[in-house]
Amino acid sequence: MQSPSLTPHVHWAQRHHELYLRVELSDVQSPSIAITDNVLHFKAQGHGAKGDNAYEFQLEFLEPVRPQLMYKATQRQLNITVQKEVHDWWERLTKQEKRPLFLAPDFDRWLDESDAEMELRAKEEEKINKVRIENRVPKDPFGHLKRGFLFMYNLVQFLGYSWIFVNMSVRLFVLGRDSFYDTFHTMADMMYFCQMLALMEVVNTLIGLVRSPFIPTFLQVMGRNFVLFVILGSLEEMQNKAVVFFIFYLWSFIEIIRYPFYMLSCINMEWKLLTWLRYTVFIPVYPLGAAAEAVAAVQAIPIFRETGKFSLTLPSPLGITISFAVFLQIYLVPLFLVVFINFRHVLKQRRKHFRSEKRKIN
Numbered sequence: 001m002q003s004p005s006l007t008p009h010v011h012w013a014q015r016h017h018e019l020y021l022r023v024e025l026s027d028v029q030s031p032s033i034a035i036t037d038n039v040l041h042f043k044a045q046g047h048g049a050k051g052d053n054a055y056e057f058q059l060e061f062l063e064p065v066r067p068q069l070m071y072k073a074t075q076r077q078l079n080i081t082v083q084k085e086v087h088d089w090w091e092r093l094t095k096q097e098k099r100p101l102f103l104a105p106d107f108d109r110w111l112d113e114s115d116a117e118m119e120l121r122a123k124e125e126e127k128i129n130k131v132r133i134e135n136r137v138p139k140d141p142f143g144h145l146k147r148g149f150l151f152m153y154n155l156v157q158f159l160g161y162s163w164i165f166v167n168m169s170v171r172l173f174v175l176g177r178d179s180f181y182d183t184f185h186t187m188a189d190m191m192y193f194c195q196m197l198a199l200m201e202v203v204n205t206l207i208g209l210v211r212s213p214f215i216p217t218f219l220q221v222m223g224r225n226f227v228l229f230v231i232l233g234s235l236e237e238m239q240n241k242a243v244v245f246f247i248f249y250l251w252s253f254i255e256i257i258r259y260p261f262y263m264l265s266c267i268n269m270e271w272k273l274l275t276w277l278r279y280t281v282f283i284p285v286y287p288l289g290a291a292a293e294a295v296a297a298v299q300a301i302p303i304f305r306e307t308g309k310f311s312l313t314l315p316s317p318l319g320i321t322i323s324f325a326v327f328l329q330i331y332l333v334p335l336f337l338v339v340f341i342n343f344r345h346v347l348k349q350r351r352k353h354f355r356s357e358k359r360k361i362n
Contacts, residue, residue: 008048008055011106017087019065021080022106024048025055028073033080035067044078057102060095063088146209147266153200154263158256160194165252168245180242184232187248188239194255195221195228216345219338224251227293231300231328234309243296250289257281279350286346290339297332301325 009024025046032043043056064085071080084090094100164187171179171186198221204210205217227247232238261278264271302325304310310324 005043005054005056006048006050007057007102008046010057010059010103012093012103013106013109013111014090014093015111016089017084019061019082019084019093020106020109021082023055023078023080025078026076027052028078031071031073031078033069033071035065035069035082038064040069040080040082042080046078057100059093059100059103062090062092062095150204150210151263151266153197154259154266157194157197158259158263160190160197161252161255161259164190164194164248165256168249168252177242180245181240183245183248184239188233191228191248191251192233195225198224213345216342220342223293223335223338226331227296230310231296235300235303235307237303238296238300241296241299243292243299246292247289247296250285250292254282254285254289279346282343282346286343287339290335294332294335297328297335301328304328 011022011024013020021040023042023044025044025048028044028046030045032041034041038061040059040061041056042058043054045054046052048055061082066083066085069080069082071078073079092099093103168179168183168187201210201212202214202218202221205212205214232244232247238244257274257277261274264274305323305325308321308323310327312322312324314320314322
């Protein structure tokens with residue numbers, strides 16, 4: 001024999017435009033909730049004041065309501081939201097004057113009419129202020145064009161560095177250590193293209209197209225180009241050394257993570273894994289890349305000294321020749337200073353980003 005249905009405890013509150021019902025049932029199963037002829041019909045299996053049973057009730061509303069309703073079941077209760085047909089304040093919930101015994105006010109959400117009007121007025125003022133602020137801030141008519149340009153720039157750079165990284169990985173797998181010594185001759189053209197294009201990052205920062213700080217960006221781009229074009233590109237003796245492989249491989253590895261991150265940022269998208277890689281991979285890779293660049297500079301010093309390339313002879317009566325090898329020795333000091341500046345900048349970005357993410361979660 002089926003046990004008779006019981007009535008759960010129901011708490012209610014209202015605003016000018018909607019009603020809130022909180023049904024005191026936990027672990028609700030198979031809820032049947034509908035509004036027919038302005039009457040709310042509720043039936044569900046759940047755990048209430050009388051334990052696990054079938055609970056049901058009906059409520060005829062005081063004024064017309066919309067037949068569509070929203071409900072959400074949690075582990076402790078079931079919440080129902082009903083929209084009023086006319087935005088007005090009701091003196092009671094039900095058409096019958098005597099309040100049902102199972103129905104009580106929801107004091108957690110309860111407001112009287114004056115409080116509700118103040119809340120409504122505050123919301124309207126907030127909307128008005130928001131519109132005023134939005135109208136006060138000038139809209140950039142070229143915003144979509146700028147984002148499109150930055151998206152395409154980052155996409156091209158990603159494809160270029162991906163080509164380098166994939167080709168170097170395949171050659172390493174097939175040829176092993178032999179691939180170290182002809183890296184420059186097989187990859188230099190694409191690396192030239194990518195690094196020349198990277199000058200746009202300095203320009204974009206300078207004109208305010210992106211919000212990156214100018215000095216770290218300038219030092220990063222110009223430092224790489226100095227290594228690529230002056231140390232490696234101008235000396236044939238350097239182009240068959242194994243250090244070229246490590247420089248190109250580390251550069252391309254970090255860029256195939258960085259550029260997709262910026263590319264998705266242009267369209268307001270975020271991939272959590274990519275974000276974590278963007279702010280984490282640089283910790284080991286960036287110092288390794290700087291160390292490889294320093295090794296290349298050290299190996300190039302005796303070559304510049306022997307060939308006299310780029311050496312500067314001062315006019316008479318001084319007649320002094322300043323060897324480029326000396327400049328390269330001095331260059332090693334600011335190289336590690338630049339590494340420190342850029343590493344600290346990216347580390348600061350990492351702390352700031354993950355701190356803000358933690359606040360959002362909390």
